[in-house]
Amino acid sequence: xxxxxxxxxxxxxxxxxxxxxxxxxxxxxxxxxxxxxxxxxxxxxxxxxxxxxxxxxxxxxxxxxxxxxxxxxxxxxxxxxxxxxxxxxxxxxxxxxxxxxxxxxxxxxxxxxxxxxxxxxxxxxxxxxxxxxxxxxxxxxxxxxxxxxxxxxxxxxxxxxxxxxxxxxxxxxxxxxxxxxxxxxxxxxxxxxxxxxxxxxxxxxxxxxxxxxxxxxxxxxxxxxxxxxxxxxxxxxxxxxxxxxxxxxxxxxxxxxxxxxxxxxxxxxxxxxxxxxxxxxxxxxxxxxxxxxxxxxxxxxxxxxxxxxxxxxxxxxxxxxxxxxxxxxxxxxxxxxxxxxxx
Numbered sequence: 583x584x585x586x587x588x589x590x591x592x593x594x595x596x597x598x599x600x601x602x603x604x605x606x607x608x609x610x611x612x613x614x615x616x617x618x619x620x621x622x623x624x625x626x627x628x629x630x631x632x633x634x635x636x637x638x639x640x641x642x643x644x645x646x647x648x649x650x651x652x653x654x655x656x657x658x659x660x661x662x663x664x665x666x667x668x669x670x671x672x673x674x675x676x677x678x679x680x681x682x683x684x685x686x687x688x689x690x691x692x693x694x695x696x697x698x699x700x701x702x703x704x705x706x707x708x709x710x711x712x713x714x715x716x717x718x719x720x721x722x723x724x725x726x727x728x729x730x731x732x733x734x735x736x737x738x739x740x741x742x743x744x745x746x747x748x749x750x751x752x753x754x755x756x757x758x759x760x761x762x763x764x765x766x767x768x769x770x771x772x773x774x775x776x777x778x779x780x781x782x783x784x785x786x787x788x789x790x791x792x793x794x795x796x797x798x799x800x801x802x803x804x805x806x807x808x809x810x811x812x813x814x815x816x817x818x819x820x821x822x823x824x825x826x827x828x829x830x831x832x833x834x835x836x837x838x839x840x841x842x843x844x845x846x847x848x849x850x851x852x853x854x855x856x857x858x859x860x861x862x863x864x865x866x867x868x869x870x871x872x873x874x875x876x877x878x879x880x881x882x883x884x885x886x887x888x889x890x891x892x893x894x895x896x897x898x899x900x901x902x903x904x905x906x907x908x909x910x911x912x913x914x915x916x917x918x919x920x921x922x923x924x925x
Contacts, residue, residue, distance in 0.1 A: 609914050616907045620900075627899040628680075628892060632673050635888045642689050642886040663689050676892060686889035688882075695893045698878060703897075705775055705874035706863050709792055713859060714852075716797035721804035722848075726836060728805070729812035740809070744802035752862045756795035756869045763791060773871040792870045796862050800855055804848065811847050815840040846913065853909035857902035 643660035644651070651659075660666050664675070679686055685695035728737040750758070764772035770791055776784035816822055816836065825835045864876035871877075875894050882890030 609911065612910060612914060613907065616910060620903045620907065623903060624896065624899055625677075628677065628896055629673070631892055631895045632669070632676070632888065635883075635886060635891055636669050638883075638886055640886055642888070645885055646689055676889065680893075680896070685893050688890050689887050690881075690885045690890075695889050698890065699875070699893060699897075702873055702875050702878045704777075705872055706860075706867070706876060708778070708789060709796060709863055709866070709872065709874065710859055712789060712793040713796035713800070716793055717801040717804055718852075720797070720801040721808060724801075725805045725808035725812060726841065728809045729816065729840075730832065730836060732813045737809070740805065744806050747798055747802045748806070750799065752795055752799065753865050753869060755798060756791070756866055759791045759794055760869075775870075775872045789872075792866045792872060795866050795869075796859060800859060803855070804851060807851055808844055808848055811844040812836065812840050815843055849909050849912055853906040856905035857898070860898050860901060 641656070641660075643656050643663060643665055646663070647656045647659045657666075664672060667675075676686060683696070685699070687694050688698060691698075724740055728734075728740045731737060747755070760772045763770040771788055772791070774788055776788045778785040822835055822839055825839050830839075863874060864880060866872070867874040867876035868880060875897065879891055879894035881887070882894065
């Protein structure tokens with residue numbers, strides 16, 4: 583009888599099918615916790631953005647009606663835009679529309695914000711994606727080669743170049759690239775954007791300078807951090823000494839052992855720098871006349887187009903938040919021993 587009871591108890595504790603196993607997964611619980619934290623954070627960002635736009639001097643209705651419009655005409659525009667309602671009511675109306683997919687209309691162009699995002703978002707996504715790929719494609723091999731012989735000629739050259747480029751702001755980098763490649767050498771266009779579906783070579787030429795302006799400083803930052811962490815791992819980590827004692831070659835030790843552990847720090851930097859990378863697009867798009875979300879947001883701020891600014895800021899914040907969520911998930915994937923929420 584005792585054996586029967588114990589067997590029944592063990593069977594009852596087993597997960598019930600695929601849904602039970604998924605719900606009990608530590609990785610799924612991690613994602614759910616991070617998403618639940620992200621929701622109030624994004625709400626706070628939207629409230630703060632709305633409040634700042636409300637506090638800005640000027641009158642959107644006057645801007646839309648024209649400086650020569652009468653007070654009656656301005657009041658009619660204000661009523662048409664809903665600006666005569668209390669701010670709290672207008673925010674809640676915007677939030678309800680956002681949840682249902684209605685992002686509102688631009689008070690300047692009259693376009694729906696959703697259609698404006700459809701036009702502008704591919705440009706910013708392409709710039710950010712290419713800049714991110716470029717930064718990792720440069721920083722990882724450069725850091726590995728510099729860490730192979732710390733203090734060598736290549737290592738010193740890398741440190742000097744990275745320090746120099748890190749000291750140059752994005753907008754100065756953009757202007758220098760235009761001066762060299764567009765004005766002096768005339769090999770790349772200085773302004774404009776060619777959609778990828780129209781002309782692939784033309785598209786790559788049009789985004790090269792903006793991508794370099796965004797990606798090079800971040801590549802230098804990643805390279806310096808990764809190089810320092812790799813050198814520390816190679817000089818002090820016990821598992822490196824063990825691998826060397828087993829006769830493992832220097833490059834294999836560097837790549838298979840030291841880099842794998844240093845990748846956790848690199849992942850953290852990537853998650854933290856996503857917001858900075860997106861913020862850099864606001865300046866770079868303006869300099870190179872790229873019709874992306876950065877220019878759209880700047881134009882919205884200048885004209886007090888609240889719906890446009892709210893949508894752009896919300897998207898930027900959401901990308902930054904979920905980039906950090908992705909980093910947390912990658913931690914658990916790379917090292918299953920990591921346990922979140924344990925006490």
